[in-house]
Amino acid sequence: MPFDITNGAPQRIAIVGGGISGLACAWVLSRHHHVTLYEEAIRLGGHARTVLAGKRGDQPVDTGFIVFNHVNYPHLTAMFRDLDVPIAKSDMSFGVSLDAGGVEYALRSGNALFGQRRNIVDPRFHLMIRDILRFNAGAEAEVAAAPEMTIAALIARMRLGARFRDHYLYPFCGAIWSTPDHDIGAFPARAMVRFMRNHGLLSRGQHHPWWTVDGGSISYVERLLAALVQAGVDLRPGTSVGAVTRSGETVTLRAKGAEAESFDHVILATHADQALAMLSDADGTEQAALSAIRFQPNHAVLHADPSVMPRRRRCWSSWVSRGDTGRAGVAVTYWMNRLQNIPDDDPLFVTLNAGDGIDPRLIYDQVTFRHPIFDLTALDAQARIAAMQGNRNTWFAGAWLRNGFHEDGFASAMRIARRLLPVAVLP
Structure with missing residues (x-):
């Protein structure tokens, strides 16, 4: 039976992945639980990626997450409001x-x-x-x-x-x-x-009015990280998790080059294939569902051509x-x-x-993103993953669990929070 909590003492929760899904999990769950967040990259934020470019090299430009609207991004909008994130009108x-x-x-x-x-x-x-x-x-x-x-x-x-x-x-x-x-x-x-x-x-x-973060999405990431530190979240960028093992009610994480640590729950806020690779004891259900989600590389170039x-x-x-x-x-x-x-x-x-x-002379920055492929197999896998959430105290978060957008990552975090937070603490 998947884990469910409606009251009880704070628990130790590990989150693997520092994109919007992992950061949103930490933002909400740190209201009651002790949260540690691991991210392989030095930079936190995932697809919220701002680059300084332009003729003078001082123009912030987003290369991943760019726009949102208040109607279809309710969780993201609420967080922006709580963190006083500056926004400006956009065009779609x-x-x-x-x-x-x-x-x-x-x-x-x-x-x-x-x-x-x-x-x-x-x-x-x-x-x-x-x-x-x-x-x-x-x-x-x-x-x-x-x-x-x-x-x-x-x-x-x-x-x-x-x-x-x-x-x-x-x-x-x-x-x-x-x-x-x-x-x-x-x-x-x-x-x-x-x-x-x-x-x-x-x-x-x-159509719905669209907005962008004034100063680039780094503006919201910086405010969010400051709030997480203030809430006591243990942020560990530049830390790669090599293996996740479950035994009874305990989840053990081993970061590369570090001693193993034990937690009450783990949230894998990574792509599905990355989550599966970390699970050293994945069962057949996990293997079948997670391997059904495919991703494709998309190379992004920031330029002036x-x-x-x-x-x-x-x-x-x-x-x-x-x-x-x-x-x-x-x-x-x-x-x-x-x-x-x-x-x-x-x-x-x-x-x-x-x-x-x-024109290579006009290129400021290049990066490769991986985006989910939402075929019928993927939609079926999404339903199967939803059914196994919390099994063996293991949870999965990510925009790939719905439509692949920033709000979808945040929504996946909220679905987990409703199961792991006491009712009185839920936002």
Whole structure:
């Protein structure tokens, strides 16, 4: 029977992983328990990663977590409010540039939608727009009727055209989930539709306002770390956990080059494959569920090369999906000036999977992230992991347990907190 607590003395809890999921666990659980947090990297924050760049080298730019909104990020928003994190308005416009500019449009205005002027009289473009409207109006009902349907099956079921698929939906999903076209079709349609509904993307009405952390996400990480230290959390960056062993009601962690330590509970706030690698005594259920979650690398480059943007300035948007129709892989550029209110005379972009198309003289920083692949197997594994939470006093946290976003990591921490905190202490 999974562990559950409603009262009792404070316990010793180890958290492995210093990204948003692990930090959120520490933030909430330290209200009652003794928390030790391990992180292999020297830097805490995970995908909350800010780099100083720009012409003068003093412009903070985010390369991972960038934006949030108050409606769909309630836990993150509450923490920002508690920590007095400074925020600023952002912009979440989306644009497409395919086949070396042969197909370009953006969804931020009528002028941008028809930024490629020939689209005004192109019946195929108008058919794509009609399909977008049909999809927005009918996708929820179709998914409700067939919950196990993939995105490719939904497109076929609704008789949506190839242009809708190749020039709108697949580029859009690729930009949101950093996933190549050949994987998008196998995604569960219900997960995509749920995300689009929650973010107001299926409505013609006003979308949710978006925000960014003023000064970069490092601003919230610094405030959060200070609060954790004040709460007595033992932060151990630069500490790699080699093995986790469970015996009875005790969990033993052995950090590389250190003596073993015992805890009442362990929370593995890492990627699923990393968590499995640490469990020296993983049972069959853990092995099957954790190994079912796949991840893919996405190389991010922070740079000042505008050649990655649409040929037509009218189509420049905060998020631009760029590439060739049917191209393997995903290439997405984030226009950081628009997203983080950076002056236009200091151009800054973050591009995923650019290959060798960026002028090396204009590169400020490079990093490789690993993002989950949300196919039907992954969604099934998510349900199995939820059912085994707390078994052998072991818990799993991570954005990969839902949709892969910052709030999803925080939400995974809150689900654990509801099981490990006395009711009177719950936030």
